[in-house]
Structures are given as structure tokens and as C-alpha cells.
Amino acid sequence: MSFRNLHDVSVDQGDGTLVLHTSTGRWAVPTAEAALVCEVVKDRKTRWEHRIEAAVDRERRRYQDMVRSLAQTRATASTRDHSMSVTVDADGITTDIELTDRVRDRDPQAISADLMACIGRARAAVREQVQDIVLERYTAPGAPRGLDSAAIDRLAV
Template structure:
């Protein structure tokens, strides 16, 4: 299934696209880069008369293997949600494998090995063909997944990029950006979902007549963006905006629940401090208000001044204890590093929803 999808309807609707794209993606970013590593390893395994040549032949293998691992790690961490980056990432990594792995390995093997020039050249040609095929398959994977806009794509976390002869539209998880040609040149603009009020379609004038276009009603005005399959794009964009609103509402509800839980725990927080002989005991709540004082028979024979001093000591100690409890609840338990880093984004989302 597409990562981060929990809707069976969306999964079924996109199953054919995702299956084809996944096969192409695995071939371009896993299979063919691994083949390049094997080619470098084959170069290193050719017999070398000198020990130094053997050492140098290992370096291209290590470099190619590290680049292959880095490509797979990027794909698993960030790459799956950004189909538009599959092609440039594959070009960068497989090109680097070719330049820093296959070609140097071929050079070392050609200088050292004897009578195997034809086999080495064949392996070099295979490496070049593999790198080129990986780039082509990565491009095809992106195109097969985003071949045409459908509403179900709006329920995915994918960064959606749609290109046509008239415009380029990028639909993210919280905003939409576009580039289109105008009479005065090229227009680059964008709007966040906070400022996007509505989307519909119209017919717009272009160079060769009229064409369907998206109409974006935003806080800064009305924007007309020519788009291929504008009706499907409109449905997709509306679903993506609805998904963003649901995420913001869920985040607000989660914060509200955490706040009520914290208030409940703070209301139940209290601390009690007693003297060593137990004759004086004081209880305070989270607000520092004294809620209970207990005096036992141990105060008999003590002067009023000593009893007052014991009370003050117990009050101060109880305040210290309850202060630590409150600090633990508000700082150590709730204000974790991850939540502290997420608070600015949450505050922005709350403001966007309120607007």
C-alpha cells in the first residue's frame, strides 16, 4: 500500500498505479544500483599483479555501495512521499556510482588485468546501460503514479506535481503552488490552504483559444490557473484541503485532551510535609494553598513560638515538594523535545483553522 494510507477505498482506487510505480521504483533505486555495486565488485575481483592495485580496486566498490545504501535510506525516510524527486535522486546517485565507482574500477582493472579487455569493456557498457535505465525507470515510476489527477490522490501524503503545456501545479500537504505562462512572461505563485477559500473551474483564454482552468479563491484575490483535466484537479485539490483541515482539527482536539488531562493531574497534585517527630504536618495543593494542618499530642510542652516555626518549616518544605511535582507534570512529562519543536507548527495550524 501507499505509505501513510489508512483508507481501504483510497488504497483500492490507487492499487494499480501504486503497484506499477512500486515495481519501477524498486528496480531503479534498489535493483540497478545494486547491479552497479556488483559490477564494481567484479572489477575488483579480477586478478591484479600488484598489491597496491588490489587496494585501489576496493575503493570504487565501497563508494558505490555507500551511494546505493544512501539512496535506499533516503527513499525509505523521505523519498516515498515525493515522487517528483525520484528522477533527480536516481540521476544523482547512479551518476555518482558511475563516475566514482564503475569508471575508476574499470580503469584499475584494465591497467592490471591482462587478456580481459573485452570482458571489462562489456561490464563497463553494462554499468552505463544500468545507470541510464535506472534514471528512465525512475521517471516512468513518477509518471505512472501521477499519470492523471484523480480525487483519491488528495487523500495521500504524496507531494503531487502535475505538468502540462500550459502550467505546472504542485499540490503539497498544506499549500498549492503553480507556474503558468502569461502575456507578460511567466507567473510563479502559491497559496497556503489557510488562505484558500474555494476552488472551482472555468474556461480561460490561452494562445490557441480557450482551455479549462482552475479558479482559486484566496484571501489575496482570485487566481486563474490553466490546468489539464481541470475538473479532476479541482476535486483532488478540494479533497487535499479537506484532509488538511481534518489534520488540524485532530491536532487541536489532541491538544485539548492533553490540556484537560494536565489540569486534572494538577488539580490532584498535593504534598504533605511533617516534622521529624510527627507533631506538626502541613498539606498544600498545586496552587501553593495550605489545605490541611495536623497537630498531634507531640506539641504538648512545646512553646507557641516553636510550634509556629515548625509550621513555617513544614509549609516551605511542602511548597518545595509540590513545586517539583508541578514541574514534572508540565516540563518533563508534557514539554518533551518533540512536542516543543512541534508547538510552533501547531500554533500556526490553529491560527490557520481559526482564520
């Protein structure tokens, strides 16, 4: 039995039938032990809901861990002579540029070209790190495989 669309279970006091209240309506199910079946179904539905809530909580924590990892992700690239280096964040935004005294006597166009090359290499490196973080999240043991739509909706909270 799928509990996804089951809202409630009760026993009709008039005729003693089991009543399933679902998304598509109210269904009367004749059974000899309606009260017992009602309690068993309610208990199983409750356990199912707890499993779903636990799965949603695990997924929320994994997602938050990934977001924290991405927020801390940085990459730095330097020129061969280490006279300049550039650091970028996970979005590829330059967060730091360091220049040594060795750049003082260099041509401004060469400095500019080297800085742009460092930015490109740092962005490529950070892109790879971001891809690794996201890939790990979706391929690691325990990674989400297919939560139902209600669970996915709750992740947005």
C-alpha cells in the same frame, strides 16, 4: 501546496480555468484538467483539515489531562518527629494542617516556626511536582511541536 490560506477551489465556467480563492485574492490557474485538479485539491484540503482537527483534539485532550493532574497535585511535609504536618495544593495554598498531642506542651513560637518550615518544604515539593507534570507534557512523545496559528486559536475554545 499549503492549504492554510486556501479558502475554496472552483472551476471558472467561462474559460474552464482552475480558480484558487485564498486569503490574498482569487487566482486563476490555467490547466487542461481543471475539473479533475479541482476535485483532487478539494479532497487534499479536506484531508488536511481533518488532520489539523485531529491534532487540535489531541492537544486539547492532553491539555485537559494536564489540568486535571495539576488539580489533583498535593504535597505534604512533616516535622522530624511527625508531630505536625502541612499539605499544600498545586498553587502552594495550605489545604490541611495536622497536629498531634505532642505539640501541646511546646512553645508557641517553636510551633509557628515548625509550621512555617513545613509549609516551605511542602511548597517546594509541590513546585517540583508541577514542573514535572508540565515538563512531561511538553517533552513526551506526541507532545505539541508547532501547531499552526489557526489550530492554536482553536485550543482556546
